[in-house]
Amino acid sequence: MKRSKHPFLQDLKENRIKWLMLLPAAIVVILMCYIPMGGIVLAFKEYNYHDGIFGSPWVGFKNFEYFFQSGKAWSVTRNTILYNLAFLCVNTVLQITCAILLSELAGKWFKRITQSVMFFPYFISWVVVGAFIYNMFNFEFGAVNTFLRSLGLEPVDIYSNEAVWPFILIGVSAFKNVGYGTVMYLASIMNIDGQLYEAADLDGANMWQKIRHITLPGIRPTVVILFLLAIGTIMKGDFQMFWQVTGNNPMVLEVTDVIDTYVTRSLLQLQEFGMTSAAGLYQSTFSFLLVLLANKLVKKVEPDYALF
Amino acid sequence: MASKTQIGKKPIGRDRVIFDVISVVVLTVLSACCLLPFLLVLSGSFSDQTSILTHGYQLIPETFSLDAYKTLFKIPEDLLRAYGVTIFVTVTGTFLGLFFTSMAAYVLASSTFRYRYQVSFFFYFTSIFGGGLVPWYIFNTKYLHFHNSLIALIMPILINVTYLLILKSYMAGIPEALYESARLDGAGDFTIYLRVAMPLCKAGLATVGLFIALNYWNDWYDAMLFLDEGRSDLYPLQYYLNNILTKSQAIAAAAARSGLPMSEVPSEPMKLAMTVVATGPIILLYPFLQKYFVKGVTIGAVKG
Numbered sequence: 292m293k294r295s296k297h298p299f300l301q302d303l304k305e306n307r308i309k310w311l312m313l314l315p316a317a318i319v320v321i322l323m324c325y326i327p328m329g330g331i332v333l334a335f336k337e338y339n340y341h342d343g344i345f346g347s348p349w350v351g352f353k354n355f356e357y358f359f360q361s362g363k364a365w366s367v368t369r370n371t372i373l374y375n376l377a378f379l380c381v382n383t384v385l386q387i388t389c390a391i392l393l394s395e396l397a398g399k400w401f402k403r404i405t406q407s408v409m410f411f412p413y414f415i416s417w418v419v420v421g422a423f424i425y426n427m428f429n430f431e432f433g434a435v436n437t438f439l440r441s442l443g444l445e446p447v448d449i450y451s452n453e454a455v456w457p458f459i460l461i462g463v464s465a466f467k468n469v470g471y472g473t474v475m476y477l478a479s480i481m482n483i484d485g486q487l488y489e490a491a492d493l494d495g496a497n498m499w500q501k502i503r504h505i506t507l508p509g510i511r512p513t514v515v516i517l518f519l520l521a522i523g524t525i526m527k528g529d530f531q532m533f534w535q536v537t538g539n540n541p542m543v544l545e546v547t548d549v550i551d552t553y554v555t556r557s558l559l560q561l562q563e564f565g566m567t568s569a570a571g572l573y574q575s576t577f578s579f580l581l582v583l584l585a586n587k588l589v590k591k592v593e594p595d596y597a598l599f
Numbered sequence: 600m601a602s603k604t605q606i607g608k609k610p611i612g613r614d615r616v617i618f619d620v621i622s623v624v625v626l627t628v629l630s631a632c633c634l635l636p637f638l639l640v641l642s643g644s645f646s647d648q649t650s651i652l653t654h655g656y657q658l659i660p661e662t663f664s665l666d667a668y669k670t671l672f673k674i675p676e677d678l679l680r681a682y683g684v685t686i687f688v689t690v691t692g693t694f695l696g697l698f699f700t701s702m703a704a705y706v707l708a709s710s711t712f713r714y715r716y717q718v719s720f721f722f723y724f725t726s727i728f729g730g731g732l733v734p735w736y737i738f739n740t741k742y743l744h745f746h747n748s749l750i751a752l753i754m755p756i757l758i759n760v761t762y763l764l765i766l767k768s769y770m771a772g773i774p775e776a777l778y779e780s781a782r783l784d785g786a787g788d789f790t791i792y793l794r795v796a797m798p799l800c801k802a803g804l805a806t807v808g809l810f811i812a813l814n815y816w817n818d819w820y821d822a823m824l825f826l827d828e829g830r831s832d833l834y835p836l837q838y839y840l841n842n843i844l845t846k847s848q849a850i851a852a853a854a855a856r857s858g859l860p861m862s863e864v865p866s867e868p869m870k871l872a873m874t875v876v877a878t879g880p881i882i883l884l885y886p887f888l889q890k891y892f893v894k895g896v897t898i899g900a901v902k903g
Contacts, residue, residue, distance in 0.1 A: 298713075299714070302713050302714065306712065306713075306788075308787055308788040308789055309706045309709070309712055309788050310706075312702040312703065312705065312706050312788065312789065312792065313702070313703050313706050313707075313718060315698075315699040315702065315703075316699040316700060316702065316703035316722070316758050316763070317703070317718075317721070317722075319699065319754065319757050319758045320721075320722060320725055320758055320760075322743070322754070323735070323754065323755060323757075323758070324725035324729060324730075325725070326738060327729070327730040327734045327735040327738045327739075328728070328729065328730040328734070329730070329734070330730050330733070330734020330735070330737060330738055331730045331731065331734060333733060333734050333737070338737070340741070343741060343742075344734065344737060344738070344741075385629075388625070389625075389626065389629065392621070392622040392625060392626055393622075393626070395618065395622065396619065396622050396623075396626075397619070401623070401626075404630070405626040405627070405629075405630045407885075407886070407889060408630040408633050408634055409626075409629060409630055409633050410889065410892075410893075411633065411885060412633055413892075414813060414817075414881055414885060414892075415817070415878055415881060416816075416817035416818075416819065416837045416877075416878075417817075417819075418817075418819050418837045418838075418840050418841045418844070418877075419837075419840070419874055419877065419878050420636075421841070421844060421845075422640060422840070422844055422870065422871065422874040423636035423639070423640060425844060425870070426636070426639050426640050426643055426656055426871060427636065427639060427656075429656075431652075431655070432651050432652070432655040432656050432867060433655060433656060434639050434643075434655065434656040434657065434658065436655060437654060437655030437656055437657055440655070466632065466633060466636075469629070469633075470633070471896060474893050474896045474897065475896050475897070478896070478897040497612060497614040498612075498614040498615055498618045499614060499618075523727075530820070531820060535841075538845065551732075554731070554732050554733070555732060558732065558733055558736065559823075559824075564733055564737070567731075567732070567733045568731060568733040568734060570731075571730070571731020571732055571733055571734075572730075572731055574731065575728060575729050575730065575731050578727075578728075579727060579728045582727045598723075598727075599720065599723065
């Protein structure tokens, strides 16, 4: 009779130490991820603090209507996707270039120093990056304007100038992430079979031919996979970056607001719960579908690297 | 690769020379771009207020001055408290995070655990779908009462699924035979984890531990969400810096406590001096720890 118990319960009993060892991490994940997931019902409710998540009245799709009719839905979605695409393209090109240059370079100390210097920005907080932006671009004292004035040129006021922000943000993203990706692609280049290069040398191939016909094809799978995986996160804006770099500046929100900053600002400043939940659900649903799509594509190209 | 290309003992070709020149130029320029913001902040922090107000920030300060640091250390209580909060949160969070993550990773890597795929997916799923910020925020504040507590700074980033998977792949590399022999000696799972698995994946633990520690050290987001203005005694370093930089009241409050009249407070260089002080430990430790991070990134790249 005892052996015919449900296999799960039986495992729970036999492997109770293993299950106990999983417990702390599982509790954190349940509290921080799974229970809040239940809160997505908020997107269909009008939240009031007194009644809580489950007591507040249902309002159907009103929150979504509000979000889409505000005109913000389109602009923040557009910004999120376009910025992510731009970051992806610029960063990938820079990362691959640096990785190839570093891999072929002979000078050991030069290699080590440049790689360390370029990797370093990855380790500092976005608050510190915010200080960099202030230090460089502040209208009155910023180093950029000091420099422009010393040349007798007009200082730029970036805080009311929408056109410069895409460039600043792309530059900051590269500053923070190029080193990280370079290390990654460098590892991928090091995995290429060294015999290919020796054979190419014997055939009299020059540097460019080796890069074109060995290195680039060699890292192609990594590039393709990282690109596809990036599609899965294209709806997620880098909140910390946008918040700190733009300083939440109201003058240029049209071109700097992404879904994540919009949601956080509405939550903290307007205490707008229903509409922000709707925006959040819209974002996580699309993100989820995109991850599934990306995974399907990876499975097709490189089945070994599929996420699940 | 570099050495291999020269094995042929060919004379150094023109392509190699051009390539080396391009490499050195491109890498030098990019490194300079990465270094420049740090140098600007450093030099700004050693400038004096009047020269900044008249000339602006410069790469080489007009007049060298230690005023900003002197003022900052005149009222060290706030700064030291912020440091204390950050160190406490980083140490506690890293220890607990590493302990919980590695225990779970051990179980998920064990081939005798029948439900390993299901449980792995249970963890993994949270990284591809979430309920969004608002339900999470309401749950944490209204139901868990994290508002104005240190738990709010530790709990949200305690478990990171990516690190769990990295450690799991480290643990999966340990030969099963080692576990078996320990088991024959009568060791239970927890003992095997502690005595066999942990010592064998020290490198993995170091890497993941440093990533967790870095996340805690740099965190300001949870402080922004969960700490009220009145609870500045709980502010971690980065959030304290954030306020000095973005809220003029924060500098004014510091000035009032230092006893200096507001007009004499070097507010501009102080912002940058604060930035330097908050980043200092990372700059000092970076040369020693870099290799572990490189390892972590490499594993992440290969094993996804």
